[in-house]
């Protein structure tokens with residue numbers, strides 16, 4: 489299963505790519521509109537991209553009335569990413585959006601590096617959302633958690649159905665000559681190639697901690713079928729493409745066919761058969 493990562497494909501561009509994705513993941517929405525952070529808020533860096541968008545979004549009401557109907561026209565499974573600053577914010581969105589049949593999954597963004605950390609703990613947020621919605625809930629976690637596997641098992645116990653791993657890392661890029669930060673807010677979220685080993689480790693540990701019993705969307709620097717296969721071998725059941733989409737809208741189609749080829753070359757009939765393969769040497 490190949491998805492786009494939240495925030496890396498907008499509703500207007502989506503129709504051009506939709507057919508090559510198994511589901512469309514929307515950008516995180518919050519209860520109230522957010523103008524986002526000051527410009528500049530995107531900078532290229534070695535091996536990746538630094539962003540400080542700051543969860544710019546039109547807020548729940550406008551999303552519900554104007555954006556969701558656009559996404560529904562895609563006629564494909566929709567994953568809606570949910571943000572907020574406390575458990576009640578998240579629950580409010582899940583309750584309202586969760587009532588729509590077109591919405592398959594609610595992805596709880598518990599990990600944006602560009603907004604103040606949620607006051608409530610991850611498990612508390614998940615429990616509040618579970619109380620108001622029967623939809624599958626995926627917890628999207630930060631690679632900077634001191635013990636991501638512990639948080640992963642906590643959110644699953646609290647009612648999460650799956651995990652999305654990982655969001656970006658905090659990073660900083662300086663201007664070559666002035667030595668000033670390239671982003672107005674200085675520090676931003678670092679994504680792209682450099683995140684690959686970080687994402688692999690997160691998926692690997694969480695797969696181990698949950699004993700392969702929950703679905704995991706792996707993401708972080710995926711640019712090729714081999715990168716996707718690595719995440720599946722570490723324990724992902726689906727792979728999401730993020731930063732690569734800014735430069736290459738053909739990436740989902742290409743990664744899908746490369747993934748099938750890379751899997752076959754290693755004796756797997758389907759990529760899904762490779763799930764957890766990286767763990768086998770450790771099983772004995």
Ligand SMILES: Cc1cc2nc3c(=O)[nH]c(=O)nc-3n(C[C@H](O)[C@H](O)[C@H](O)COP(=O)(O)O)c2cc1C
Pocket residue numbers: 493494495496515516537539541543569597600628654655656679680681683707708709710728729730731732
């Ligand atoms: C410009 C930009 C905006 C993003 N916005 C969101 C967002 O709204 N919600 C979210 O959960 N993740 C957001 N992300 C993080 C991505 O979904 C993904 O977790 C991260 O970029 C790692 O994947 P990648 O290395 O393939 O880009 C954003 C990333 C970028 C580059």
